[in-house]
Amino acid sequence: MNSTSSFSKNNLLLLNSYLATKPNSKRFILVDENTFKHCLPILIDNVEQLYGAEILEVEQGEKSKQLTIVENLCGAMIESSADKDSILVSLGGGVISDLGGFVASVFKRGISHIAIPTTLLAMIDASIGAKTGINIGEVKNQVGTFNTNSQTFFHLEFLNTLSKRQVLNGAAEMFKIALVSDEKLWDTMKQGKPWNNKKQGFDSKLIEKCIKLKEDIVMQDPLEQGKRKILNFGHSLAHAFESIALQKDSDLLHGEAVVSGIYYAIKLSNKKLSFPQSKATEICEYLKKNYHIIDIQKDIDLVINYLYADKKNINNEFRFILLEDIAKPIINYTISKEDLLSLRLTDNH
Ligand SMILES: NC(=O)c1ccc[n+]([C@@H]2O[C@H](COP(=O)([O-])OP(=O)(O)OC[C@H]3O[C@@H](n4cnc5c(N)ncnc54)[C@H](O)[C@@H]3O)[C@@H](O)[C@H]2O)c1
Numbered sequence: 001m002n003s004t005s006s007f008s009k010n011n012l013l014l015l016n017s018y019l020a021t022k023p024n025s026k027r028f029i030l031v032d033e034n035t036f037k038h039c040l041p042i043l044i045d046n047v048e049q050l051y052g053a054e055i056l057e058v059e060q061g062e063k064s065k066q067l068t069i070v071e072n073l074c075g076a077m078i079e080s081s082a083d084k085d086s087i088l089v090s091l092g093g094g095v096i097s098d099l100g101g102f103v104a105s106v107f108k109r110g111i112s113h114i115a116i117p118t119t120l121l122a123m124i125d126a127s128i129g130a131k132t133g134i135n136i137g138e139v140k141n142q143v144g145t146f147n148t149n150s151q152t153f154f155h156l157e158f159l160n161t162l163s164k165r166q167v168l169n170g171a172a173e174m175f176k177i178a179l180v181s182d183e184k185l186w187d188t189m190k191q192g193k194p195w196n197n198k199k200q201g202f203d204s205k206l207i208e209k210c211i212k213l214k215e216d217i218v219m220q221d222p223l224e225q226g227k228r229k230i231l232n233f234g235h236s237l238a239h240a241f242e243s244i245a246l247q248k249d250s251d252l253l254h255g256e257a258v259v260s261g262i263y264y265a266i267k268l269s270n271k272k273l274s275f276p277q278s279k280a281t282e283i284c285e286y287l288k289k290n291y292h293i294i295d296i297q298k299d300i301d302l303v304i305n306y307l308y309a310d311k312k313n314i315n316n317e318f319r320f321i322l323l324e325d326i327a328k329p330i331i332n333y334t335i336s337k338e339d340l341l342s343l344r345l346t347d348n349h
Contacts, residue, residue: 012046015114015153019049026086027053028077030100032060035092038161039118043091054080058099065099065135067143073103087112093119094126101132105147113150118158120170121255124177124210127152129218146223156202165253168291172255174210176262180230181213183326190286230329233321234261240306244299260294263287264343268335269322279326295345304337
């Protein structure tokens with residue numbers, strides 16, 4: 001799969017050098033209002049090759065991942081004489097990388113795409129692995145592509161303008177990747193607030209490690225037919241919590257839903273598999289200390305209904321990713337309705 005990323009201190013310098021090898025390409029930069037304000041000036045200051053690039057701006061937030069927006073962006077690019085050699089740079093969080101990646105993969109049957117993630121969630125997760133996604137109505141990611149002609153460039157300075165809530169949102173995916181693939185990494189993370197290094201703001205080593213782990217898993221299974229499914233740890237319940245939040249018009253970020261999903265997946269792992277009690281207690285306590293955990297029993301009927309709607313689940317049984325231990329995931333473990341009904345927000349672990 002020709003989808004690569006590059007993480008180093010001189011990332012934007014590398015991007016500049018890369019663009020210099022494509023002197024005749026027309027460049028477009030996709031932003032939302034926040035990345036226009038906070039990130040675009042830094043990008044243009046550091047990447048001379050992007051002076052004069054055409055700026056395409058959409059509204060921030062999930063509502064921009066729509067087919068009508070895709071059509072508007074393609075129309076704007078045609079008006080600006082974009083051709084097969086044009087390059088689309090997505091400067092933003094997961095919404096911008098999903099949208100820009102999709103547009104680049106379908107415009108003129110595919111043009112080069114460069115993702116420059118500006119949220120922690122997009123760095124750790126959304127900008128790696130080539131998946132793009134567009135929502136249909138309020139149902140997330142129903143249309144998408146594997147965009148194989150995409151590269152990612154990281155620049156940690158962009159994270160400095162993120163709110164604490166957005167940082168915690170991205171950190172959820174750091175916990176997930178550690179729990180499914182690297183116990184030593186979890187042991188380091190649990191000692192503090194791993195996303196935040198007081199002196200430098202962000203712990204670049206931990207962020208880089210998480211990126212590499214995701215890249216390794218994606219490389220082994222680019223089209224998500226086997227191993228890559230472990231990245232969905234905590235996500236079955238998370239999607240149900242997100243759908244309920246959408247239905248009730250309440251404010252819940254993806255990473256916040258993922259943390260609650262992980263919390264209950266750990267409890268199920270302990271109950272159904274050999275996942276050690278002491279580690280389950282430690283993980284659940286850590287997550288509770290740093291996040292608000294959703295009480296699953298509050299809307300358990302809705303949770304179960306949304307799980308039924310998931311095509312993985314058949315005959316009153318649900319398929320979850322569980323852990324035998326940290327870094328020992330089991331794909332498609334069968335969970336019953338009764339297992340879900342027995343889950344509690346607070347008990348002895
Ligand atoms: N394709 C994938 O593999 C994949 C994986 C995970 C998530 N996603 C998608 O990612 C999206 C969520 O991504 P997200 O959490 O980054 O959301 P987002 O893109 O909406 O960004 C969150 C908010 O932060 C703002 N922002 C971005 N960078 C900023 C900066 N540097 N300073 C200040 N504000 C900034 C944005 O304008 C937005 O308001 C969802 O649509 C989800 O479906 C995709």
